[in-house]
Amino acid sequence: MPHTHRQPKGPFMKRWYDKYPELAGYLEQFREMSQSRRDKLVKGIVEIVRKSNPTIFEDFLLDFPLDFNRRRWYDKDPYLWLLFNGLAYADIDLLSAVTRYLRENIDS
Numbered sequence: 001m002p003h004t005h006r007q008p009k010g011p012f013m014k015r016w017y018d019k020y021p022e023l024a025g026y027l028e029q030f031r032e033m034s035q036s037r038r039d040k041l042v043k044g045i046v047e048i049v050r051k052s053n054p055t056i057f058e059d060f061l062l063d064f065p066l067d068f069n070r071r072r073w074y075d076k077d078p079y080l081w082l083l084f085n086g087l088a089y090a091d092i093d094l095l096s097a098v099t100r101y102l103r104e105n106i107d108s
Contacts, residue, residue, distance in 0.1 A: 017084075020095060022103070023095060023098065026106055029106060030074070030080060031073050039079070041102065041105060042083055044101055045083060045098055045101060048097050049086065049094065052094045053090065056086050056089055059089065060088075
């Protein structure tokens with residue numbers, strides 16, 4: 001099934017991943033997907049991240065505390081929070097690897 005991208009509007013353009021439209025489209029799909037499918041994809045992404053940059057998640061934790069108000073949809077799930085905020089620190093090669101993984105596992 002082909003993937004269609006929603007164009008971010010208004011204040012949402014400030015999200016780090018909006019600079020990467022294909023990745024942004026895949027990440028937005030996490031909002032509506034089943035918990036079991038989302039968990040499987042998150043696990044795969046975490047494996048990719050750990051192989052590429054083993055300390056990326058730990059490196060940002062002190063600088064980017066959990067938002068206790070939990071305003072964003074992914075703040076409600078600690079794994080998604082870690083993933084979304086950790087990937088903000090990723091280099092383009094890692095983001096490309098994550099995008100390829102999502103393309104292969106969401107679009108197939």
